[in-house]
Amino acid sequence: MAVESFSSVTSLADTQGRTSRRSHALFEALQKEIVLGSLLPEQALTEMDLAQRFDCSQGTVREALMRLNEEGLVKRLPNRGTHVAPCHADDARALLHIRREVECSYLDRVVARADAALDRDLHEMLNGMRNAARDGDEYMLSVWDRAFHSRLFLAADLPLVAPILTRCLIHNHRYKILNSTPNRALEATAERHLPILDALAARDVAALRELLAHHIATIVDFGPDLSDGDSKP
Known part of the structure; x- marks a missing residue:
């Protein structure tokens, strides 16, 4: 029983680690596209489209977008979705x-x-x-x-x-x-x-x-x- 519990915890930690690494990689990829202008100011971003494009879960996308929001590179507004931040x-x-x-x-x-x-x-x-x-x-x-x-x-x-x-x-x-x-x-x-x-x-x-x-x-x-x-x- 102890071994099973330990295995479950380890498996969960590994899964969280992989998710964290993927969200960080996605964060870096989107940051690059925003800085270079591949994603234009005010452009709408949807979790579903990004998940399909980068072959990852919407949860991974959500984590990456939250980090970009903290940097001010995207705007996440209730009922209005996520948009690339302006550059004035x-x-x-x-x-x-x-x-x-x-x-x-x-x-x-x-x-x-x-x-x-x-x-x-x-x-x-x-x-x-x-x-x-x-x-x-x-x-x-x-x-x-x-x-x-x-x-x-x-x-x-x-x-x-x-x-x-x-x-x-x-x-x-x-x-x-x-x-x-x-x-x-x-x-x-x-x-x-x-x-x-x-x-x-x-x-x-x-x-x-x-x-x-x-x-x-x-x-x-x-x-x-x-x-x-x-x-x-």
Whole structure:
């Protein structure tokens, strides 16, 4: 009896683990399509259609959509279903200002806690950006870019603030990709991070703050000026 009970619990855990992995994979696939614009702003999404398309259960789809809703990439409204979130310049501008405030205001904490592991991780992420740029893969470049800035802020040791930055980063990149001109210089985009690494290596808070503020303010090189002409934090 004990063996049967243990087997049942193990089987349930395995099933939940597989479901969780599948929902995470679906979340990542849908996130990519939304960021790249394959799924258009305001486009309706139904659990049944997505379940058929990805050959999974509606429960798996529901979990993935809930995570996308938490990121603000979809809107789930009672009696109105799920739609891809809009991507407006006003939202992008507000999120860019919030991002700059979050990233640039606590660099003294980052520098005070910087160590060899942080330097190593950031260089690995820069190499990831470089490889994606050489492959012409703008989405993977954005993934490594977001990882770079998230890892840098992680050193500030402000875990309740980090999710705010995560949301800002994904929406900044989505807006940039959806509004950018084709054939942008992806390798130059990756190399923009090198001066930030140099300032961090020198443990120069003032230089790091100035470079990072300019980096953020000039992330969008098209359409409306989201920086309002101000590159300082």
